[in-house]
């Protein structure tokens with residue numbers, strides 16, 4: 493595959509944009525180097541690089557692009573919204589309609605606030621939880637990524653781990669000390685942390701289905717409920733970071749899949765239909781700590797902008813169509829079956845974790861239930877796998893800690909082609 497133009501553009505990028513990328517995850521640092529592919533256009537399930545090469549897209553913009561590229565509903569909405577003016581700095585009807593739509597989908601969102609990214613959403617839930625409880629510490633699960641606010645860059649999985657900086661420089665010692673990490677899927681460890689620090693824990697922050705050391709589901713149907721009960725027993729709030737999971741697996745939250753009720757949610761990615769967005773919300777009495785009603789401050793010039801609101805509404809309207817999530821799950825299942833069959837045939841040890849339309853292929857034969865398990869998988873083999881897939885026109889995220897995302901616009905033909913590539917790739921990996 494000729495990528496001469498990608499090389500040229502990326503080198504140009506490096507001389508003006510730090511590291512050539514606007515997010516470290518896009519660099520090839522964790523897949524043995526090489527030049528990131530520079531994209532120029534997307535349509536449906538495919539995108540095209542600056543050399544004109546075609547790729548089937550399973551990166552999905554790291555999650556948001558669940559309707560693929562240039563979905564007609566989305567492009568129509570954006571152009572109509574743009575023609576009505578893109579920013580008012582006043583209340584709008586679209587933000588009300590979107591908040592109402594989200595609350596119908598996720599009734600626990602008694603009150604909501606829109607922000608511009610998942611990072612902002614999580615950062616604010618922490619502030620609100622501290623304001624509500626009068627406590628300082630946060631418990632998070634090792635390897636979970638919750639955006640790049642200072643406190644969240646402790647054992648932060650995903651991008652930071654891929655870059656070799658799970659604990660970022662520039663975060664003060666006192667901030668880091670406020671964050672306690674425990675292994676995911678280990679109630680004893682959580683109980684112990686709460687027993688030790690419980691009277692000063694403001695919140696337990698949870699990715700209910702982990703997406704940031706690969707896809708990792710809770711170990712059983714009781715786990716999330718037990719996390720919530722333990723936290724509440726010690727007077728801490730529970731925040732579900734559903735930036736990846738909300739509207740990824742069904743029309744609603746991951747909390748609903750497990751019939752549990754966290755106090756606060758952080759949302760982002762899919763709810764913006766591809767435009768920048770974040771949101772947080774939950775219990776009314778907790779949210780009422782936020783200004784202008786309460787003493788915890790949070791604000792935003794771009795927050796609730798009509799372009800993101802209207803695009804979010806459109807995206808959710810498409811996702812409400814019956815059968816859409818079953819189709820994504822069925823297509824992902826086919827890809828996983830092709831993967832495990834090819835891996836067996838060519839004797840390459842893999843473990844695949846799938847939930848609905850999202851899955852991660854780990855190179856190792858042990859189950860992956862927490863961050864240590866994910867770290868122990870073979871990074872070199874993943875790097876070869878990544879490059880072989882890309883060279884054969886299949887694009888996923890360049891990190892073993894991410895996921896394949898099947899979108900609503902992948903076709904059976906895309907899946908057939910991808911299964912053929914998977915077969916070839918494992919043949920080469922053997």
Ligand SMILES: Cc1ncc(COP(=O)(O)O)c(C=O)c1O
Pocket residue numbers: 554608609610611612614637638639640699703704733734735736760761770
């Ligand atoms: C679970 C989770 N929370 C928060 C974030 C941060 O969102 P953003 O990149 O929009 O700031 C991410 C991003 O990947 C995420 O996966």
Ligand SMILES: NCC(=O)CCC(=O)O
Pocket residue numbers: 515516517518554637650651703704894
């Ligand atoms: N799962 C981690 C991400 O999606 C991060 C994307 C980014 O920061 O570019």
